[in-house]
Amino acid sequence: MKTKITLFLSFISFVTFAQTARVKGIILDENNQPVENVNVTFQDRNAQSNANGFYILTIPSNVKSNLKFSHLSLKAAVITLELKPNEDYEFNIVLKSTAEQLGEVVINNNRNKRVEGVTTISPKAVRLIPGANAGVENILKTLPGVNANNELSTQYAVRGGNYDENLVYVNEIEVYRPFLVRSGQQEGLSFTNSDLVQNIDFAAGGFQAKYGDKLSSVLDITYRRPSKFGATLEASFLGGSISMDNVSKNQKWSAITGVRYRDNSLLVNSQQTETNFRPRFADVQSYVTFTPNTKWQFGFLGNISQNKYDYQPLTRQTNFGTVNEPIALLVNYEGREKDRYNTFFGAVKSIYNLNENTNFKFILSTYHTIEQEYFDILADYRLGEVNSNLGDENFGEVEYSRGVGSQLTHARNDLDALIVNAEVKGNHKKNETQIDWGFKYTRESIRDRIREWEVVDSAGFSLNNPILDVPVNEQPYTSYTGPLVPYSNVRAINYTDINRFSGYAQWNRRSKWGDHEIFTNIGVRGHQWQVSGDAINGKSQMTISPRAQFAIKPSWKRDVLFRISGGMYHQPPFYRELRDANGVVQPNVKAQSSVHFVIGSDYSFKMWRRPFKLVSEAYYKSMTDVNSYTLDNVRIRYQANNNAEAYAQGLDLRVNGEFVPGTESWLSFGYLKTEENIDNRGFIARPTDQRLKFGVLFQDYVPNLPALKMYLNLVYNTGLPGGSPSYADPYQYQLRLRDYRRADAGFSYVFTDRARAKEKGNWLNNFRELALGLEIFNLFDNQNAITNTWVRDVYTKSQYGVPNYLTSRVFSVKLNVKL
CATH class of the missing domain: 2.60.40.4130 (Immunoglobulin-like)
Known part of the structure; x- marks a missing residue:
């Protein structure tokens, strides 16, 4: 039994x-x-x-x-x-x-996280596994419950949430990303520098009160403290990175510094839009520690990032439709886009060890971002039928036009944001009991100017904004005497200040129930905030979030552990969530709320005399005061009126272990269903409703030549909702994009490492590690789409959703050096 x-x-x-x-x-x-x-x-x-x-x-x-x-x-x-x-x-x-x-x-590794339901990821796997955006986020996308359909982006959605619902910490310091990014190809570099990482912990839901106020997930990263001098170099066709470890003679000072440069031209030039494109992303990051004695430790984390995105589209042809009725969209472009994202981040952290059972932490951080988004792009398009006669000399060419038109988009968007955090935390242990608490003050000052409009011309006449009270333009059949207005027009200037006070307290205990081990965590978070600024006077709001976890490890021969967790989770609005579709800040937007339940197991077992683990979690989230939004590539635009309710439910499974002796690989599966009810009109799929997900991370080597290694990264996601045209009713547009299928492969030959030391005098002994590899992105050349471009057919007055395809197959060479 x-x-x-x-x-x-x-x-x-x-x-x-x-x-x-x-x-x-x-x-x-x-x-x-x-x-x-x-x-x-x-x-x-x-x-x-x-x-x-x-x-x-x-x-x-x-x-x-x-x-x-x-x-x-x-x-x-x-x-x-x-x-x-x-x-x-x-x-x-x-x-x-x-x-x-x-x-x-x-070895000083991170402690086991099974009790908390936290997934621990090897930093070595992060550095080795191939991906168009290699790094921590690249590995996260292979985990169950984590979904991303854009290899050009480091953003990810977790269990039905969106990109703004994930917490990211580096050495317990919260980090941020730029505000104005609209497309994954504009993002540049993730904040996390993989060369500096020591521990990576990830929680996909039901996390403890000590973490912040978001609805979906926590990514908790720890940078290492070096013990001796070292240096690493990585170079590929997509850019490169250099890092250096330094330690003082008395071991009191240590520093790790990393410099990165990335150029996405290789990937973006494989898309269907022909462009002149110069994406340049660079950053420098350093973590410095000073330990004067056993009582005190001081640390400084600094980052300067500069992202330059210069984009000049030329032409595009996208074929879609069916075999019997192929259709093509041809576009000729004029104009260019020039975006800049410059960010500056600095944080000081101090740890005071009162005794072996009590310590206090003090954290002060500042994040400053200066962003501009400027573009003027004219697109003349032709929607037509493709010649599908294999014997015809014009096979594949557009011969009959269903619709013609043009689109002019313009933007002069500027944003300057300064975020300051001050935090104190405490940790107290006694026997099998631990108490954690913390208090944090945050000041956010945002200066934002939005000037963005779009003019659409179809069959020779301008389309007016459909929600404005203006006469219908029915040219060329009847003359039009009403005003000419842009199809979309967003103009706003916001000077916004937000003051936040938050805190938490939680109690942990490990105990016995007969021969069974019991783990209990009970905690509560509180968050108070108020929005103010020029002509803005928001009311003070507050949330209380009780949370709990309970786990039991039976005294069975099988190594099984069961966990149940849940509670209330609130997400007080960040600046993006306060800004409505017209760009105007709504200061009294409420916090989105979620009641979250997670039940799971962690089962360790032996197969083929090697260790394996099966981790399973079933979850349900009931959400109220939902801030509905539209999702276009990676840009989120909120309604800012808490006009919806929603739910998310699903099952996550992951098997990891040594499928090949000496290497870790895993298989993951996720099922998700998330729907929202907007203005009591009934439930429809949310923009992140990713029903099925399969992920594989596989490592192997040649048995008689272990220096030759292979890495495989596979992701399959069913299609997301494809969105709707501007101002259209989302209840009438519930078609989905095609399934996302992605395979990235890497092959590497290790000339030397500590397992392959050479004879004395060999030049390879100058390196701790030297490896050269070949990477193949999108191995099977799948056509994946991220969004739809909506084009009007003048004859049938229909609108076609034309897929915006992502990257095709790309090859790159990669060099890794450690000194």
């Missing part, structure tokens, strides 16, 4: 703090051939390498001892290890003809 219960509940998540760790790796000889039957011993524990040279050994944690490698025909090697509880450490070694003492390794 107990076995049946275990199998039934293995969909549902938590952990105990293990007192062991694992060490694993591949053993090679001096000819880089795998060595079988090597004895690996640690105290009284031992293991043997297999035919591929792979070994794995479970060892006691927090114990310093010697790990010994011995073989009948090779000399022994020894390394001194001290691993943290539940640490999974990879050590590859080359056995030579002379004995070696390899030194001492002490």
Whole structure:
């Protein structure tokens, strides 16, 4: 009966703090051939390498001892290890003809997060796995419940939320992204520099009160503190990065600094729009620490980012329709777009350790962004039927026009935002109980000018704004004497200040229920804010968000942990959520609210004598005071009137483990249904209603040539709602985009690393690691669409949704160097 219960509940998540760790790796000889039957011993524990040279050994944690490698025909090697509880450490070694003492390794990894329902991602996988926008977000998109249909963007939606509903922290400091970005190809660089990362934790829902006030997810990143000098270099056809580790002689000062440059021309030029395009994105980032004594630690995190986006479209032809009725959209462009996003971020963090059970943290951060979005683009289009006669010399050409017209878009948008945070946090432990609390003040000052309009001309006459009280323009059939107005016109100047006070307190306890382990977390958040400014006088508002988590690890032979969590989650409006479709700030927008329930399991097991884990979560969110919005590429425009209710429900499954010995891979599946009811008109799909999601991250190597590695990143998402034309009723446009299918592959040859040390005098010994690889983006050349362009047919008075396709297959070469 107990076995049946275990199998039934293995969909549902938590952990105990293990007192062991694992060490694993591949053993090679001096000819880089795998060595079988090597004895690996640690105290009284031992293991043997297999035919591929792979070994794995479970060892006691927090114990310093010697790990010994011995073989009948090779000399022994020894390394001194001290691993943290539940640490999974990879050590590859080359056995030579002379004995070696390899030194001492002490690992300080992030603690196990099973109890909190947090996914921990390897920073090494982040750096290795290929993607058009490689980095932390690239890996997140393979997780269940995380959806993204745009490889040019680092933005992601989690369990039915949008891009504005995700929290991102670096070393417990909240970070932000630019406000005016409309398209993924404009984004440039993610704030997170993968070369500097030590730990990555991600929670997709039901997270604790210590995290901030958002509805969907938390990405919690920790930058490392270096212990010795080091440097890394990465270069590819998409740009490059350099990072450097420095430590003072007395070990009190340390610094890591990274510089990145990216040029997306290779990707964007593979799209169907022919352009003159110069995207230039660069940033410099540094994390400096000073530890004067055991009581105090000081840190500084700084970032300067400059994104320049110069875009001059020339022509475009997009074929769509059916085999029997192929249609094409041909566009000739004039004009250009010039965007600038310059951001400056600085934060100071101090930690005071009162004693081994109590510490306090003080954080002060400032974020300043100066953004401009200028464009004047004239598009003359022709919508016509394509010659589909295979034997005709004009095969593939447009021969009959259904509609002609033009579109002129103009923008002069400027934004200057300054955000200041001051925060104090405390942590107190006693036996198996822990109390966390924090208080935060935030000041947001935004200066925003919007000047954006669009004129649409179809069949020789201008289309008026359909929601204005002006005469209908029926040219050329009847003369028109009314006023000429833009099809869309957004003009506003906003000087907005927002003061926020927020805080939290939570209680954690680990206890016993018979032989079962119990974990309990109870917490509450509070948030008060008020919007003011020129001609703005918003009322003071406040939210209270109680949350709880409960987990049990039964004393079964099977390693299973069950978790249930939930509570109330509020998202007080950020500046974008206050600005309505006309660009005007509405100061009394309420916080969106969600009652969230998550039930899950975490089941660790052995398969093929290797470790695997199945993590399962079912969730339901009921949302009120929803701020409905439209989603165009990555730009979100809110109604700013809390005029909807919504829900999201789904199931997330993920199996990860060593499908190939010595490497971690995973398979993920997500089911999601999210709908909203706007103005009590009934439920329709939300813009982020991504019903099914499959993700695969796979790593492999050639058994007889382990220096040759392969990485595969696969994502399949069913189609999102395709949106609707300007001013159209979304209830009448519920068609979906085509399914998103993406495969990125990477092949890398490692010339040297610590597992492939060379003989003395070899020039490769100057490097800790040297690898050269080939990356193939969109391996199967799938045509994925992000949005629709709506074009009018003058004869049938219909509107066609013409897909805006993303990138095609692209090849790149990548070089990785570590000193």
